Amino acid sequence: MVTPAIRTDGLTRRYGDEVAVSGLDLHVDRGAVYGFLGPNGAGKTTTIRMLTTLLRPSGGEAYVAGADVTDRDAVTPNIGYLPEEPPLFEELTAREQVEYVAGLRDLDPERAGDRADRLFDRFGLAADADKRIGTYSKGMKQKAGLVQALVHDPEVVFLDEPTSGLDPRAARTVRETLDDLAEDDVTVFLSTHILPVVDELADTVGVLFDGSLVAEGAPEELTQRASGGGTLEDAFLAVTGGDDAAGSGDVDATDVGVGSDPTSGVDSGPEADSGPEGDSGSEVDSGPEADS
Ligand SMILES: Nc1ncnc2c1ncn2[C@@H]1O[C@H](COP(=O)(O)OP(=O)(O)OP(=O)(O)O)[C@@H](O)[C@H]1O
Numbered sequence: 001m002v003t004p005a006i007r008t009d010g011l012t013r014r015y016g017d018e019v020a021v022s023g024l025d026l027h028v029d030r031g032a033v034y035g036f037l038g039p040n041g042a043g044k045t046t047t048i049r050m051l052t053t054l055l056r057p058s059g060g061e062a063y064v065a066g067a068d069v070t071d072r073d074a075v076t077p078n079i080g081y082l083p084e085e086p087p088l089f090e091e092l093t094a095r096e097q098v099e100y101v102a103g104l105r106d107l108d109p110e111r112a113g114d115r116a117d118r119l120f121d122r123f124g125l126a127a128d129a130d131k132r133i134g135t136y137s138k139g140m141k142q143k144a145g146l147v148q149a150l151v152h153d154p155e156v157v158f159l160d161e162p163t164s165g166l167d168p169r170a171a172r173t174v175r176e177t178l179d180d181l182a183e184d185d186v187t188v189f190l191s192t193h194i195l196p197v198v199d200e201l202a203d204t205v206g207v208l209f210d211g212s213l214v215a216e217g218a219p220e221e222l223t224q225r226a227s228g229g230g231t232l233e234d235a236f237l238a239v240t241g242g243d244d245a246a247g248s249g250d251v252d253a254t255d256v257g258v259g260s261d262p263t264s265g266v267d268s269g270p271e272a273d274s275g276p277e278g279d280s281g282s283e284v285d286s287g288p289e290a291d292s
Pocket of ligand 1: 015018020038039040041042043044045046047
């Protein structure tokens with residue numbers, strides 16, 4: 001059996017008494033684009049931070065590219081992560097930044113340099129790659145962050161709002177790149193509020209609400225089941241409690257849910273209480289990808 005790119009089993013994260021992610025069961029095939037949706041505060045970033053080893057789960061299990069997320073050294077060589085705010089040193093040029101990250105990852109400098117050049121070209125950043133990041137626009141920083149996330153040719157990439165701040169042409173380049181990555185069997189885990197991007201790219205969409213997965217399926221399946229053929233936005237609103245924009249076939253969230261009771265499993269993790277945030281040992285060492 002082929003190992004899935006991402007598998008979680010009852011993955012749970014608490015911040016003190018608050019359950020941010022609750023008994024999450026995910027299965028993402030290799031080479032798939034998984035669109036991870038949910039309203040503000042649903043637990044998307046918390047999930048991604050657990051999957052990228054930056055935050056220790058309070059309960060349950062998670063494996064990324066076959067490695068346990070509690071084993072940071074086994075996971076990080078195989079993943080790339082573009083957080084909402086890419087961790088970049090403003091005083092470096094994009095090329096220096098990528099060289100720095102390639103060095104931390106122990107990559108062969110020449111190969112990493114070639115790959116970075118191709119990525120700079122691809123994202124239209126080649127002419128500015130030797131300018132200081134401090135002079136970049138938000139979109140240029142986003143592109144530099146993407147190059148940094150992809151320079152080691154990862155098996156699984158996690159992207160939090162990758163097209164935010166990009167002009168339409170750059171956003172299209174990013175969408176095309178994600179498509180190309182999936183063609184190359186790279187798995188893309190994409191969190192965004194821009195639903196047309198998910199609709200266009202994702203093979204599977206998962207909708208997180210209040211820490212639980214309340215719907216999952218192909219975009220067209222979700223829209224069909226939730227809104228009788230409306231838009232993904234209609235489906236999203238239907239399963240996350242909004243009803244004003246849901247289409248004529250508006251249905252209860254359970255009709256498109258992942259189980260008979262999508263809010264069950266509030267406490268499925270083995271740990272009773274992970275303690276308050278900031279507890280020593282609660283946060284995993286953030287390493288080069290977390291903060292600049
Ligand atoms: N460091 C923290 N300490 C305490 N609570 C936190 C912390 N980080 C997140 N939370 C809480 O966990 C819940 C999930 O937050 P998270 O950032 O994962 O949501 P999100 O789906 O990524 O939201 P958004 O779409 O707004 O980025 C929220 O209630 C948030 O307040």
